[in-house]
Amino acid sequence: MEQVNRIAFNVPETGQERVVIIGAGFAGLKLASSLRKSNYQVVLIDRNNYHQFQPLFYQVAMAGLEPSSISFPLRKIFQKSSNVLIRYAEITKVSLEEKRVYAELGHLNFDYLVLATGATTNYYGNKELAENTIPMKSISEALHLRNEILTDYEYAISTRDYHERQTLLDVVVVGGGATGVEVAGALAEMKKYILPKDYTELQYKEVDIYLIHGGKRLLPGMSEHASRNAEKFLIDLGVHVIKEKRVVAADNSFAYTNDGKKIPCGKVIWAAGIVCPRLDGLPDEIFGHGNRIKVDRFNEVPGCEGLFVLGDAAIMEEDPDYPTGHPQVAQGAIQQGKHLARNLKKGKRDKWTPFKYKDLGSMATIGRNRAVVDISSLRMAGFTAWLIWLLVHLFQLLGVRNRVIVFINWVWNYFSYDQSLRLIINPRRSRGPGVNQ
Numbered sequence: 001m002e003q004v005n006r007i008a009f010n011v012p013e014t015g016q017e018r019v020v021i022i023g024a025g026f027a028g029l030k031l032a033s034s035l036r037k038s039n040y041q042v043v044l045i046d047r048n049n050y051h052q053f054q055p056l057f058y059q060v061a062m063a064g065l066e067p068s069s070i071s072f073p074l075r076k077i078f079q080k081s082s083n084v085l086i087r088y089a090e091i092t093k094v095s096l097e098e099k100r101v102y103a104e105l106g107h108l109n110f111d112y113l114v115l116a117t118g119a120t121t122n123y124y125g126n127k128e129l130a131e132n133t134i135p136m137k138s139i140s141e142a143l144h145l146r147n148e149i150l151t152d153y154e155y156a157i158s159t160r161d162y163h164e165r166q167t168l169l170d171v172v173v174v175g176g177g178a179t180g181v182e183v184a185g186a187l188a189e190m191k192k193y194i195l196p197k198d199y200t201e202l203q204y205k206e207v208d209i210y211l212i213h214g215g216k217r218l219l220p221g222m223s224e225h226a227s228r229n230a231e232k233f234l235i236d237l238g239v240h241v242i243k244e245k246r247v248v249a250a251d252n253s254f255a256y257t258n259d260g261k262k263i264p265c266g267k268v269i270w271a272a273g274i275v276c277p278r279l280d281g282l283p284d285e286i287f288g289h290g291n292r293i294k295v296d297r298f299n300e301v302p303g304c305e306g307l308f309v310l311g312d313a314a315i316m317e318e319d320p321d322y323p324t325g326h327p328q329v330a331q332g333a334i335q336q337g338k339h340l341a342r343n344l345k346k347g348k349r350d351k352w353t354p355f356k357y358k359d360l361g362s363m364a365t366i367g368r369n370r371a372v373v374d375i376s377s378l379r380m381a382g383f384t385a386w387l388i389w390l391l392v393h394l395f396q397l398l399g400v401r402n403r404v405i406v407f408i409n410w411v412w413n414y415f416s417y418d419q420s421l422r423l424i425i426n427p428r429r430s431r432g433p434g435v436n437q
């Protein structure tokens with residue numbers, strides 16, 4: 001029986017210790033690439049056959065970039081790495097006793113298991129919000145958002161009914177973290193530069209963009225300086241910033257806030273929090289806040305030898321500088337992936353060193369020429385911050401081709417004031433002649 005299931009994953013027995021990594025995001029990918037040419041057999045499993053660069057999702061959603069320019073096929077990265085195998089599968093269950101992971105493909109045994117499964121959108125248990133709002137936590141969700149926005153612009157131009165038009169045009173963005181701020185800023189830029197050119201029959205001033213944030217200040221993970229400036233930039237761009245209010249319900253026509261108000265809008269974009277997905281078979285006691293899995297300074301789960309968790313999915317409360325866990329950002333994931341590889345390559349555990357997070361700063365952009373940057377004690381806002389944001393994101397992207405394409409797109413958009421990718425592409429299969437007649 002075991003043999004059959006192994007064949008399903010078709011991973012050869014090489015006599016090497018096997019490291020199975022679930023998730024090829026920032027953490028899993030860094031770990032796998034750092035274990036290239038090591039003595040381990042590495043099996044990198046992801047439900048997508050590509051790595052996705054989440055910080056630029058909003059540009060895909062706003063039709064500024066194509067999905068392919070911020071995604072990178074996993075097989076291409078490991079073409080020349082004979083000890084790294086890629087498997088395209090969704091892992092559903094883990095058995096720590098059997099040292100196995102399970103998927104539709106069957107099961108696969110491991111010596112070391114690394115969960116780098118990231119996080120997903122948090123609706124805080126509200127099913128209605130999950131159904132009626134638009135998330136942006138994957139490339140396909142970003143594309144869906146792009147289709148919705150562009151389709152609504154097209155429908156808005158075809159209706160004579162003022163209220164219907166307003167519903168199609170007005171948008172509520174929920175959550176004043178980096179994603180919400182960046183999406184609201186990009187929507188405001190579309191309103192300012194694209195609508196007047198492409199949709200001349202629409203009154204672009206009629207378009208209302210709301211950013212609703214539950215906290216006292218936007219960008220709560222950044223400095224007061226960044227929050228203040230981000231809010232000012234958004235207001236300058238015409239965004240209605242509403243703080244200390246929560247969206248508690250939404251339907252096709254309104255977003256409802258906790259103070260009993262309703263805001264007319266046809267689309268609610270949900271960027272109000274994340275939670276980690278749980279795999280079946282893991283003991284309840286290993287989970288901490290937001291379903292993050294508690295790990296020690298070696299990213300190992302206490303009491304579960306050989307089980308490691310990295311990136312967004314991990315919470316390392318033992319780091320005295322971050323008692324509530326490291327920030328869930330790309331740098332944390334990358335650093336942990338690199339560090340675990342270094343430890344694993346050392347072999348004997350007595351040589352392992354504890355992980356120390358190095359804060360390289362945080363930033364967010366709000367339309368063209370405007371960004372906020374906190375690096376150590378340095379606080380910047382405006383054009384220079386925006387240039388830094390551009391450079392950092394460009395260099396973090398995987399692959400020279402992607403960097404060149406993104407760079408050309410940005411230069412083009414900057415000088416032309418025009419994103420040129422406003423195509424509505426809905427996956428649809430032709431059913432062949434005669435079927436629909």
Ligand SMILES: Cc1cc2nc3c(=O)[nH]c(=O)nc-3n(C[C@H](O)[C@H](O)[C@H](O)COP(=O)(O)OP(=O)(O)OC[C@H]3O[C@@H](n4cnc5c(N)ncnc54)[C@H](O)[C@@H]3O)c2cc1C
Pocket residue numbers: 022023024025026027028045046047048051052054055056057058089090091092116117118119136137178179277310311312313328329330331333363
């Ligand atoms: C819209 C957006 C904007 C962001 N902007 C920034 C930013 O500007 N700067 C910044 O530092 N951070 C940003 N972040 C956060 C950053 O992207 C995350 O912190 C980072 O991606 C975490 O890396 P990770 O490797 O832990 O998880 P992820 O990168 O999320 O990777 C998880 C991987 O696991 C796979 N996976 C999950 N479950 C399974 C399963 N059961 N089976 C198989 N595969 C599975 C997923 O497909 C995915 O590839 C942003 C996030 C989002 C969503």
